[in-house]
Amino acid sequence: MHKTDKSPITAVASDLDSRGLSISIVVYRPHVALLNETLASISAAYEALRHTRNNIPLAIYLVDNGGLQERDVADSLRLLTQSGATCQLIRGHGNVGYGRGHNLAIEETGSRYHLILNPDIDMDRDALVKAFEFFDANPVAGLITPRIDDDQEGIQYLCRRYPTVFDLFVRGFLPGRFQRWFSQRLGRYEMRDLVNERDVLWDPPIVSGCFMMFRADLLRRLSGFDPRYFLYFEDYDLSMRTHKVTRVAYVPSVRAFHHGGGAARKGSAHIRMFAASAFKFFNRFGWKWL
Template identity: 65%
Template structure:
C-alpha cells in the first residue's frame, strides 16, 4: 500500500521504520517527533526532500493522522506491506533498496527525536566527509544516558547485560562499563569509531549503506546492528555525536519473553560464528 511515491532526489533524507504489532501511542509519539525534526530541518534546508518508509511486518494500526502531519512537513510517506513478518533487518532492506537519498536513517518505533537532531547530524556530515554512520546520544525517560555503543562482546558480557537481574549486575560493574564504553561515552565528547552502535538510530550515508547491501538477511532479530556496525568500519568511519539527541523507550530481550530469548540466542550464535567467539 503506497500512500505516495518517494522522491527521486539524491540530495535528500530517507527514513525507514519497521513495525510489528507496535504500541499505537508510542508509534504516534515517534512519528510526531519525526515530524517536528523534519519541520526544523526544512527551516534550515528548505529544498531538502524527506521520504518516510513504514514497513508493516504485521499489526500496523491506523496512522493516518501521523502521516497527515508528516505530509504537512512536505514529506512523502510510503507504507510497505504484504510481505509478512520478514524480520527487522530484512524489513529495513525493503526501504533501503528503494531509497535514492543522500542519507538514510534506520529508526526504531520507540525513539523520540530531538527537534534539532537532523540539523546537527547533517551539519556534521557536511564537515566530515569520511563519516558514513552516525549514532546519537541516546537517553531514557528518566533523563539518564543509555550506553548503547559497544566494544566487541564476549558471551559473558551478553549474558550479564541481557539476562541477569539488576542487583546481580553490580558484581560485574567494571566489566559491563568497559563493554558499554562508559570510559569514553558521555554527553559532551565526540567519539570516533565505536566498534558497535545501536540499531535503534543509525544515520547512514546511503551510498555506504548500499555498498554494504544493508542488513544481513540471515538475522531475523537481534545482532543485525552489531553485524552492520562491524562491516561499516571496512568502508567508512563511524561517529558518536552527542549533540544529536534521541529518547529511547526500548527494553532487553529477557523482558520480552521466551521467544525473544530464543531469537537472541540464535542471532548471537550466528554473529559469533561470523566474527569470532569470545567467552570471557
C-alpha cells in the first residue's frame, strides 16, 4: 500500500470538481533543479489559467518512486499552494515504474482533465489556457499533445508513426554520425512531413508520455497506463489504446520545453528495460521488423 504524505506543504487534494485540472508527475531520484523548474512553470501556467477560467481548481500529484527529498521542493510546492492549488505527495510504495506511478494519481483524481507530465518539462505560461481552449472548441478530442522544443530551442518531433524494430534501433542506439544515413527513414517515423509549428495534426498514431493531456473520464475508462511496462513504451501502448475510444491531436499552440534524453545514453540497465518493454509492445500490437 502507498501512503500519502500530509505535511504542511503538501495539503491533501480534495473536492476537485468536474471543472478542474489534475497533474501527475512521477519522480525517481529526480534532478532537483529541473523538477523545481517544472513546478515553477506549472505555477505560472496555472496563474494564467485562473484568470481565464474563474479560479479553476488544480490538484498536483507528485508521485515519489524513490529518492525525493521533500525539502528540495518545499518552496515550489508552497508557491503552488499559495496560488490556490492543492498538492499531494504520494510515497511509500517503492519504485513501481513510470506507468504504475501515474496510475496511483489517476485513481485519486475526479477532475475533468488530467495532465501526465514529466519532471523535466517546462510549460509556456499560456500552455494550459491554449489546451483548455482547444478542448472547448474540439469536443471530439480526448487527448492532446503539445509542440515541444529541445535544448537548442528547436522543435522535437515526438509524434510517431507505428515503429519498426529497425527504426527503434537506429533512433535509440546508433551514434548520430550513422543516423544521418537513415535520416529519410527516421524523418518518416517521426512524422516530420506532417508535424510543424503551426498546424494541428489529427490522430498521430503515437504521442509522447512526457506531456499527455486527457479528458480524465476517458483516461479512467482506459485504466491509465498498462502496469506491465516498468519503463519505456507505456506511452506507445496508451496511445494505441486511446485511438480506440477517442481522437488524438497534436496542438502546436500548446507549447512546452523538454530536457529529456534517450535510453542509450542512460546505461545498460535502461537499454535492457527498453528492450523488454519493446518486446511487450510488439507482442501486443504486432511486430514490424523493417
